[in-house]
Amino acid sequence: xxxxxxxxxxxxxxxxxxxxxxxxxxxxxxxxxxxxxxxxxxxxxxxxxxxxxxxxxxxxxxxxxxxxxxxxxxxxxxxxxxxxxxxxxxxxxxxxxxxxxxxxxxxxxxxxxxxxxxxxxxxxxxxxxxxxxxxxxxxxxxxxxxxxxxxxxxxxxxxxxxxxxxxxxxxxxxxxxxxxxxxxxxxxxxxxxxxxxxxxxxxxxxxxxxxxxxxxxxxxxxxxxxxxxxxxxxxxxxxxxxxxxxxxxxxxxxxxxxxxxxxxxxxxxxxxxxxxxxxxxxxxxxxxxxxxxxxxxxxxxxxx
Ligand code: HEC
Ligand code: HEC
Ligand code: HEC
Numbered sequence: 001x002x003x004x005x006x007x008x009x010x011x012x013x014x015x016x017x018x019x020x021x022x023x024x025x026x027x028x029x030x031x032x033x034x035x036x037x038x039x040x041x042x043x044x045x046x047x048x049x050x051x052x053x054x055x056x057x058x059x060x061x062x063x064x065x066x067x068x069x070x071x072x073x074x075x076x077x078x079x080x081x082x083x084x085x086x087x088x089x090x091x092x093x094x095x096x097x098x099x100x101x102x103x104x105x106x107x108x109x110x111x112x113x114x115x116x117x118x119x120x121x122x123x124x125x126x127x128x129x130x131x132x133x134x135x136x137x138x139x140x141x142x143x144x145x146x147x148x149x150x151x152x153x154x155x156x157x158x159x160x161x162x163x164x165x166x167x168x169x170x171x172x173x174x175x176x177x178x179x180x181x182x183x184x185x186x187x188x189x190x191x192x193x194x195x196x197x198x199x200x201x202x203x204x205x206x207x208x209x210x211x212x213x214x215x216x217x218x219x220x221x222x223x224x225x226x227x228x229x230x231x232x233x234x235x236x237x238x239x240x241x242x243x244x245x246x247x248x249x250x251x252x253x254x255x256x257x258x259x260x261x262x263x264x265x266x267x268x269x270x271x272x273x274x275x276x277x278x279x280x281x282x283x284x285x286x287x288x289x290x291x292x293x294x295x296x297x298x299x300x301x302x303x304x
Contacts, residue, residue: 026123030116046199057105088167089166126142161213161216165221170182
């Protein structure tokens with residue numbers, strides 16, 4: 001049996017990580033989300049949104065994560081650190097704690113922008129002024145001042161689309177060559193409709209479900225051509241490779257089994273080589289496995 005695994009094909013420039021900006025993340029607790037009178041319902045929504053679970057998802061996919069991290073050139077276990085490249089997209093960490101594990105999944109400040117530091121970010125100013133009865137009214141002084149000190153203007157659909165694309169379109173060659181999915185199948189409009197708009201105070205408008213701003217943002221962050229090289233030596237020792245390809249499967253006659261269960265001759269089957277890309281959805285993987293099992297049954301029947 002030959003084990004195949006992904007290996008890094010080329011030395012690549014440093015990752016596309018942005019410099020830590022002048023604004024600091026204070027963490028979801030600072031937004032209220034249950035502790036005080038602020039953003040209670042937003043917090044309730046968030047706990048049911050896919051972004052709340054991005055850390056537990058990553059932990060569930062530990063083996064895959066460690067393999068990507070190590071092939072990427074990091075210490076495998078560091079993938080959970082807030083200051084790691086993985087932390088840029090998979091979760092949130094309170095500023096100053098980058099050397100520790102991410103605190104939460106993708107959170108309020110991941111999309112709306114870091115709200116600190118105290119006195120200099122938007123945290124204080126964004127609370128200023130009474131809210132209008134009309135949720136679409138953006139004239140409140142606190143909102144306008146906040147936009148000048150780091151609040152992301154997500155009301156503008158182009159900025160909103162760019163925010164989703166920042167994480168959901170993976171354009172870093174080195175990361176892709178480490179076996180990370182591209183994010184190409186990302187359903188932007190579905191995400192807005194089914195998930196994100198649940199915490200808005202206004203009903204979705206036609207402009208909110210316009211694909212054009214997303215298409216434009218994707219254009220600005222193209223996925224580079226990249227190669228995945230298959231080698232026979234596992235890149236990460238002691239860890240199972242991402243794809244296991246059995247060279248040949250041979251079914252031998254088993255004398256302990258009744259005749260009707262035995263093939264007449266030993267049968268050499270075609271190897272199980274589904275040729276799926278690394279971001280193939282589980283459904284297609286299961287389809288391939290099903291197809292192969294059917295093929296095995298076919299061969300057994302033919303040889304009876
Ligand atoms: C630019 C943002 C970004 C960065 C950086 C990033 N990821 Fe991801 N990652 C995503 C997104 C978005 C998805 C979901 C993509 C999809 O399903 O197509 C994802 C999916 C994954 C998955 C699930 C893959 C699967 O087959 O189910 C793993 C594991 C993963 N990332 C690990 C990592 C690790 C480890 C790092 C750091 C070395 C990292 N990611 C860095 C955005 C990112
Ligand atoms: C800070 C990074 C980040 C930002 C910004 C972000 N997401 Fe995500 N999102 C993720 C990660 C990471 C996952 C989990 C991917 C996984 O493990 O499969 C995710 C999951 C999702 C999912 C669940 C299904 C899927 O495709 O994996 C939807 C839907 C989604 N995001 C929509 C959006 C939309 C819409 C926006 C913009 C308003 C957005 N996201 C902004 C990082 C981000
Ligand atoms: C995945 C990205 C994402 C996450 C995570 C997120 N938001 Fe939002 N949020 C948006 C978008 C996009 C809008 C629409 C912006 C607009 O219309 O001004 C929005 C709108 C809002 C609004 C304005 C609602 C309205 O109707 O005017 C508030 C308040 C808000 N978010 C608070 C929060 C809080 C608090 C959290 C964390 C518990 C959070 N958001 C998490 C993307 C996000």
